[in-house]
Amino acid sequence: MENQFEKTEKNGRAHFPVGKILTYALLTLWAVIVLFPFYWMLLTSVKSYSAYNSEYIPKLYTLAPTLENYKEAFTAVPLARYFANTVIFAVITTALMVIVTVLAAFAFARLKFRGRDLAFTLFLALMMIPNELVVITNYVTITNLELRNTFAGLILPSVTSVFYIYLLKENFAQVPDQLYYAAKVDGTSDFRYLRRVMIPICKPTIVTITILKVIECWNSYVWPRLITDDENYFLVSNGIQEIRENGFGRENIPAMMAAVVVISVPLIILFLLFRKKIMEGVSRGGTKG
Structure with a gap:
């Protein structure tokens, strides 16, 4: 044996x-x-236009790299303006979304009021509605408010997220009730308890949804393309189409790839810097107890 x-x-x-x-x-x-x-x-x-077009069989390397395409990406179209618009859109939208998400998650997780569970269930049911229907409703609303081609029209439909509220609510629910009751005995208000206790404990999840929202805003395409036709409000995502149509043309693939690299690099750096925070926040939000 x-x-x-x-x-x-x-x-x-x-x-x-x-x-x-x-x-x-x-x-x-x-x-x-x-x-x-x-x-x-x-x-x-980093391939020149002539070198790229002369390759009948694409090569996996180049012996004569050039940065001319990156120069053309910024001079042929107002790419810097697209960047500035995207930064404004991402920062304001993310800041408002975090405020709304934190307050809503705290209300659903800690406050006691009649119909709370039913309201949260109905709130989660919104995730079942197709995004196309939401886009149509938002478009009609923003148009009726005469907010097309404005930052307000870009930002307002994106300041809340059912999924992020659910994720943070589950994280808030893991904080022991005894801390809340002890704080109430000491005369601490709900807002101060949220600010001094809940937010520091659940900081990884808040950081996670912040980063994910920034990435979501940076990659946003359908809504900005639908609600803006003024170049002054183009973001980097829908600015790509403008680059292709009115910049350096459909045939200049190297210059187009240079613009895409410039647009992609900030997100890649952001993810590499905060990837551990993202994983930690998602795991904390999805674990009960």
């Missing part, structure tokens, strides 16, 4: 490296598949 156990253990050790090698090989292959489009985008952006 003992010899059989030792034999099984040795066999297990013998097969373990093979499984580990196979796992790393598959992960490496998947990483190459995922990262190759980014490599191709960066490579194309």
Whole structure:
């Protein structure tokens, strides 16, 4: 019996490296598949227009990289203005969304009022409504308010999120009730308790939804494209179409890729800097108890 156990253990050790090698090989292959489009985008952006068009078979390298495409990306169209508009849109929208989300999540998680559970259930039911219907309703509302081609029209429909409220509400619910009751005994107001206790404890989740909202705003395309036709309010996402149509043309792919690289780099840096915070916040928000 003992010899059989030792034999099984040795066999297990013998097969373990093979499984580990196979796992790393598959992960490496998947990483190459995922990262190759980014490599191709960066490579194309440093190729000259003539070199790119002369390649009958695309090459995976270039011996004469150039930054001329990046210069053209900023001079052919007002890309800097698109960046400024996007920063304004992302910062204001995210700030308002965080305020609304924190207050709503605190109300659903800690305050006691009649119909709270029913209201929260109906609130979650909004996630079942297709986004297309929401876009149509928002478009009609913003148009009737004469807010097209304004930052207010861009920002207002994006200042709340059912999912982020749900995520933060679940995180708030993990904070022990005893802390709240002790604070009330000491005469602490609900707002002060939220500011001094709940927010510091749940900071990772708040940071997470903040970062995710910034990324969402930066990538927003349908709504800005629908509600704005004035170039002064274009964001980087829908500015790409303007670059393609009225900038350096559909054929100048290297210059287009340079513009896409410039637009993508801030999000990549943001994710790399805060990826641990994002993972920590999502895991805390999804764990009960």
